[in-house]
Amino acid sequence: MDVYIARKMHLSHITEWLVLILLIFLPFSCSQKGQERYAFLLEKYNTAHDAQMQGNMEDAANGYRECVEQCSHEQYLHDDSVKLLLPRAMGQLMNVYQSQGDLNGCVAYFDSLKREVDAEPTKYNKVLCRQFKRDVYVFLAYSLSRTDDEERAVLTMDEAMKMPLSYPTPERLFRDDAYAAGVYYCVSSTQAKVFEYGKKALAEVRQCKQKSGVQWLVTMLGGMYHRTGKVDEAIRMYQEGYELAQMAQDTLGMSNAKKEMADYLLQWNLDSLANRFATEAVQLLGKVVNKNPMVETGVYVTKARILKAMHQKENALSYLKKARESANGLPYNSGASDIGVLMGSLLVTKTPPCYPGDYAQGMALLENASHDATYKIKATAFFELAKANLAAGKQDEGEAQLDSMYTILNGSSTPIVLEGAYEYALRYYLKSGNQARAAMYSQALEKQKEIADRSASIKNVINAVTQMEMGGKERSLNEQENEMNRHKTTAIAVTCGLVFVVIGLIVLCFWIKHKDKRKHNNTKRELSKTMKKLKVAQRNQQRAEERLATIEDDNVKKIKDGQQVLAILRDKGEPKFREYFEQAYPAFIKQLRAQVPSITHKEESYCMLMALGMSNAELAEAFVITRQSVNIARSRIRKKLPEAEKTRMEAFLAELLKKED
Known part of the structure; x- marks a missing residue:
């Protein structure tokens, strides 16, 4: 019995030792694996x-x-x-x-x-x-x-x-916040979040050992300061973005920073300086090993845009062809839309054309951009189409495209400035005698000038900053030369100065007296003119109000009788047409929404015209779209109708109209 117990205790000790050995070596083995x-x-x-x-x-x-x-x-x-x-x-x-x-x-x-x-x-x-x-x-x-x-x-x-x-390492936090800033940068309604996440990312990057990507973030923040008019911050960010890319030997980032700076300078019509930055951006692209089609396309488009502003159309077209090769395979609004509207505007105004199809190709590119691009590019496309059609004597098409441009520019939640657009439309309507349209564009131009006036000081800062950057060495040399000549000219300057002071005081007295007299006369004349204009304006306003009341009643009557619907829609625009329609048929929209709760605002406009008996061709003309797009819209509306009405959509809409009677 004692032997059995002794053996059992011995085995127990062996087991304990084996477990201990496993506990020692198992973690090492797992770690090794x-x-x-x-x-x-x-x-x-x-x-x-x-x-x-x-x-x-x-x-x-x-x-x-x-x-x-x-x-x-x-x-x-x-x-x-x-x-x-x-x-x-x-x-x-x-x-x-x-x-x-x-x-x-x-x-x-x-x-x-x-x-x-x-x-x-x-x-x-x-x-x-x-x-x-x-x-x-x-x-x-x-x-x-x-x-x-x-x-x-x-x-x-x-x-x-x-x-x-x-x-949550600093590198991973920086990555997420930088990407978030990049995503929100693309959408106008989320611009505040760009600064929120961008500044967080810049704070986190200070703790990062690897700082890859910071130069892109800094350049993007420069773009945001550019958008919000903070010139000094924008310039500082662009320069910092370039320097960071240079330190990281990121040639693509250096090229992108140069491109952004060129875009910024072009906005202020500093074409030559912008062209220098764009040329450097293109040269840097040639040294990039891993190409990025979006960045490459953006650089070529910016270079082409600057060359167009400098009236070098042939060179601009050659860069656009390079941009088109880079953008092959990218989504339309990731480069192709910019290329299309810029190339289209060059081709329709090119004289003489390289071949007879230049004009047609340009118009096709602009038409495509007017349907599928982002808002500003759409507005630009409509503006270029309007100029081309009006130059070709196609008055109705040109005016319709000016209206489409105006609707886009005034319908955006953030201001869109299209340089020269309102001035062109105003000159055209004044020349053609359309006072109502001239007044509309005059008012829009005044609003645009208010924005420009608020930015006037920004332009001065831009000029000062660029002059400081580009002319620093030149100023230094001039200062040295002035220092050398200063002692030689001191005596002559003092003598001449005394003579000029005496002469200047005499001239100044006569000039002030003459100026005061002229100012008094001018003020008197201006006051007289202003009073006359005010009386004329009051009479015109009274007549205009009387005519407007008559026109409003006539338009409502025309819609109710089904007459000149397209003319009203084209001349007055969709909002006015809806106003007249709802006056003629006040219950139509309410009944339509009750029957079709999911119908959209645009689909309501289609239904109004279909209820008035408009054909597909007339619908396409009214909304400046293709007949295929009309068929797609009709199909979407039909799907939303009650099951019993899907096969008789036109009859259903006509019945809603008749219920008004």
Whole structure:
């Protein structure tokens, strides 16, 4: 019995020693395996990065995708070093997609990752779902902002910034805030957030060891200060952005900073100086290894825009052709729309044309931009189309396009200034005798001049800053030369000065007396003229009010009788047409909304015209769109109708109209 107990105690001691040995060596073994896994994946990441640096983007993309897939596996849930390779690989993969110009492919990839992190995690994506969901959302939002889907980009970024950030290092915080600023920069309604996140990112970058991307952020903030009229801050940011890119040996960032500065100078008509910066931006592009189609396109377009302002049309067209090659494959509003409207305006005004199709090609490019581009580019396209059509004697088309331009410029929530547009329209309507339209554009021009007057001091600062930058050395040399000659001219200057003072005092007395007399006479004449003008204006206003009341009644009657509907819509615009229509048929819109709750404001306008019996051709003319677009609009409206009315849409609308009677 004692032997049995002794053996049992001996075995117990052996077991305890084995457990102790396992506890000592097991962590070392696990750590060794973790280090081996990290070394394996790091080698894959570095191989992909080398391929990216050498311009082999296809191999780089495949390598980064493999890193993302393998780092997402559940076996790495406890290996922080391995897991942090995951967001790095995602970020570099996004850069590769953008370097290739495959922006839609980039969105598709991160959309697929978003679907994964939104679903139930599996063993193959546990790391991604549990700890890097915010990273996926941030990369997707930024990818979307590079396409035309800016609204979804903002919504996705809003969601991302509400999520917790795993491993909140300064570098990761800087990345998210900088990308957020970039996304909000693209949308006019979120400009305040650009400063909010941009300033946070600049505060965080001070703690970062790796400062990659800060030069792009600084240049973007320069653009924001540019938009808000803070000239000194804008200039400082542009210069700082260039210097940071230079320190980081980021040639693409240097080129982008030069391009932004050229854009800014062009706004103030400093064409020669802007051209110098644009030329330097183009030269820097030639040294870039990893191309970025969006940046490259922007540089060429800016250079072409400056050359157009300098009346070098042929050179401008050559740069636009380069821009078109760079923008091939990019979304339309990521470069192609700028190219289209600029090239179109050059082709329709080019004399003599290179070939007979120049004019037609230019008009087609402008028509395309007027339908699919952003608001300012649309307004520019309508303005160029109007000038071309009016020059060709197509008065109705030209005036309709001026109206479309006016609607866009005055319908934006933020002021859009299109240089020369209102002046051109005002001159045209004064010449053609259309006093109502002339008054409308005169009022719009006054508002625009108010903005320009508030910015006048800004222009002076710009000139001073650029003169300080470009003429510093010249001023220094002049000062040295003046110093050398100062002693020689002192005696002569004193003598001449005394003589001139005496003569000047005599002349000044006569001049002041003459000036006061002339000022008194001018004031008297101006007062007389003003009184006469005031009386004439009062009489004109009284007549205009009487005519306006008659016209308003006539227009309501014409709509009720179904007469000259298109003429009223074209001459008065859609808001006035709706006002007249609602006076003629006050219950139509209420009944339509009651029957079709989801109908939009634009679809209501279609329904008004269809109820009045307008054909597809007339609808296309009324809204300045193609017949295909009319058919699409009719189809959308038909789908929203009650089931019983879908097959008889025209009859249904006509019945609503008849209920008014």
